[in-house]
Amino acid sequence: MLETNRRNLLAMSAFLPFASAAPALAQATLAADTGAGEWDLSELYPSWDAWDEARKAQLAALPRLAAYKGTYKDGADAMAKALVDMSDVGKEVGRVYIYAHLNADADVRVAKNQERVSQASDLYTALGEATAWSAPEVLALGSDTVRGYIAQNKVLKDRFAFALENTLRAAPHTLDTQGEGLLASASAPLGGPQDIRSQLTASDIPWPTVTLSTGEDVRLDDQGYSLNRDAANREDRKLIFQKFWDAYGGFSNSLGAAYASKLKGDVFKAKARNYPNTLAWALDGPNLPEGVYRTLVDEVNKGLPQLHRYFELRRRIMGLPDIGYYDIYPPLVTMDRKFNLTQMRALTIEALKPFGPEYISLLTDATTKKWMDPLPRLGKDSGAYMQGGAYDVHPYLLLNLGEDYESMSTYAHEWGHAIHTLLAKANNPYETADYATFIAEIASTVNEVFLSHYMQQRAKTKQEKLFYLGTQLEAARGTFFRQTQFAEFELKAHELAEAGEGLSGEKFAEIYYDILRRYHGPKMILPDNVRHEWSFISHFFRSDSFYVFQYATSISAGTWFAEKILNGGKKEQKMMIDVLKAGGSDYPIDILKRKAGLDMTKPDVYRDFVANFSRTMDEIEALL
Numbered sequence: 001m002l003e004t005n006r007r008n009l010l011a012m013s014a015f016l017p018f019a020s021a022a023p024a025l026a027q028a029t030l031a032a033d034t035g036a037g038e039w040d041l042s043e044l045y046p047s048w049d050a051w052d053e054a055r056k057a058q059l060a061a062l063p064r065l066a067a068y069k070g071t072y073k074d075g076a077d078a079m080a081k082a083l084v085d086m087s088d089v090g091k092e093v094g095r096v097y098i099y100a101h102l103n104a105d106a107d108v109r110v111a112k113n114q115e116r117v118s119q120a121s122d123l124y125t126a127l128g129e130a131t132a133w134s135a136p137e138v139l140a141l142g143s144d145t146v147r148g149y150i151a152q153n154k155v156l157k158d159r160f161a162f163a164l165e166n167t168l169r170a171a172p173h174t175l176d177t178q179g180e181g182l183l184a185s186a187s188a189p190l191g192g193p194q195d196i197r198s199q200l201t202a203s204d205i206p207w208p209t210v211t212l213s214t215g216e217d218v219r220l221d222d223q224g225y226s227l228n229r230d231a232a233n234r235e236d237r238k239l240i241f242q243k244f245w246d247a248y249g250g251f252s253n254s255l256g257a258a259y260a261s262k263l264k265g266d267v268f269k270a271k272a273r274n275y276p277n278t279l280a281w282a283l284d285g286p287n288l289p290e291g292v293y294r295t296l297v298d299e300v301n302k303g304l305p306q307l308h309r310y311f312e313l314r315r316r317i318m319g320l321p322d323i324g325y326y327d328i329y330p331p332l333v334t335m336d337r338k339f340n341l342t343q344m345r346a347l348t349i350e351a352l353k354p355f356g357p358e359y360i361s362l363l364t365d366a367t368t369k370k371w372m373d374p375l376p377r378l379g380k381d382s383g384a385y386m387q388g389g390a391y392d393v394h395p396y397l398l399l400n401l402g403e404d405y406e407s408m409s410t411y412a413h414e415w416g417h418a419i420h421t422l423l424a425k426a427n428n429p430y431e432t433a434d435y436a437t438f439i440a441e442i443a444s445t446v447n448e449v450f451l452s453h454y455m456q457q458r459a460k461t462k463q464e465k466l467f468y469l470g471t472q473l474e475a476a477r478g479t480f481f482r483q484t485q486f487a488e489f490e491l492k493a494h495e496l497a498e499a500g501e502g503l504s505g506e507k508f509a510e511i512y513y514d515i516l517r518r519y520h521g522p523k524m525i526l527p528d529n530v531r532h533e534w535s536f537i538s539h540f541f542r543s544d545s546f547y548v549f550q551y552a553t554s555i556s557a558g559t560w561f562a563e564k565i566l567n568g569g570k571k572e573q574k575m576m577i578d579v580l581k582a583g584g585s586d587y588p589i590d591i592l593k594r595k596a597g598l599d600m601t602k603p604d605v606y607r608d609f610v611a612n613f614s615r616t617m618d619e620i621e622a623l624l
Helices: 009-015 048-066 076-106 111-130 134-141 143-152 154-169 177-190 192-204 222-228 234-249 252-272 278-284 290-302 304-318 341-351 357-366 405-426 437-457 462-498 505-520 528-536 549-566 570-581 588-596 604-623
Strands: 209-211 217-219 385-387 396-398
Touching: 048 076, 048 111, 076 111, 076 143, 076 154, 076 385, 076 396, 111 177, 134 143, 134 154, 134 177, 143 154, 177 252, 192 252, 209 234, 217 222, 222 234, 234 252, 234 528, 252 278, 252 462, 252 505, 252 528, 278 290, 278 462, 290 304, 290 462, 290 549, 290 604, 304 462, 304 505, 304 604, 341 357, 341 405, 341 437, 357 405, 385 405, 396 405, 405 437, 405 462, 405 570, 437 462, 437 549, 437 570, 437 588, 462 505, 462 549, 462 604, 505 528, 549 570, 549 604, 570 588
Parallel strands: none
Antiparallel strands: 209 217, 385 396
């Protein structure tokens, strides 16, 4: 995953009227005690004393930034001076936050580090407040004056033109200085629902412990569930699902109240900024048309018969008399092959050679450096992400790798983000190096497709090839179909909030269960308590609403690029590299159109993905 703090501070506070606190990280696998990390954070700051000195220096700089208010009218040079100062401070604030968060994730047991993360998050909010005047003042000048400034001043043209044009585009949704300041101050309290859910799941819900057929006792919190829902014994899976979703159901009222509050906060922000609905508000930052979201949902629904076919194929391969929701996580076939870190690196480099020599040179060099904390250990944060937000420093990767193929695929995925970041930074100034989430997951998805293709081509047995094809199908189910299922629920929940309908945990469960039944088809056994799964999806509670659909669009675009390149498309290879080098120099939809001729507003790319999904099932059936 791309670490979601990557939106640079300049875009959040100095120009765009969408200031927010630093987002939280997603969670995934459980850590274990297997050794120390390998990354070197001293390249950010040599010590906590140096970090604190930098933090205080940025706090001290904020009054200076606020004092630029009223100077844009003095001409292009005055604007450039203010923007450069705000950009430099923003860049350092990002570095302060990243150092605190990486250290905190290295050992979540250290309370002092969590306090430092809070200090860094507060610094984000303070920066937003200190620069809230900027966008209104740009708009007060008028588009002709602003564009005249850009033409007169090279710094404005080279570093700030895109952000200034974006501010002009956002004019209908920008408040006056007082309004922008109030919304910047509101970012922390509006994050309350996410904090409440995190607290409930971390400490307040009494998670059950179950004894599996192996005799192992498993505590079914979020991590315990995620690690054991693919248990080989079907009765174990049924037990896990029963107890885990019952535990969530017991807190349906509290979680429902938290989510209802979150939805009302989104409605408030959309209304405050004069958007017709919350979807338009959420997509406007990267200038994504609503049609992308709605076209994706429509095309996925048209492709549901293929998903239902997959579930029937899964039932046949697993030799089950029927198929239940508790049967969708075990691998279609098992493989005992193990991969150590050295092998993961070598195989990934070989698999990604279709990208060409420039990409492989960067990857080969970067993977020798101390940029990665690869192994799980006691106290380390779970999950996997790439953090590339410190512009003057290389990317950092936090991983929790085992020795299985899934871990190697994660390795390739996160290094896809890292090389994307290196290419974007090398070809853009700080102000336009940060790329949108809509493009971010494309590069990492291409890496996974290349790796899967490479391993399939070299599989030594039918069983091994079936394994790789099965993981390809499961990636499609989990990323294309499941994330769009989430997107449907999120849109429906927001529409209810906009209409002033009654909101509750039971209402959300009812909506979610209806969507779940449609996606999984008439033959899927859906225990009643899985209706509470909506509250397990932490993304729904995050500040960046309508986020998850971008996983589905990214795997669609990534598969499109990968298939073209693997079929000898030298033109598409260059297009892909050009997309990565573009960074955030334009809106993501326009980068894909201009650099690759790929229009994500049209149904073609999603239909191609469903067709590819069907062909993969054809391959599997031919091997059976």
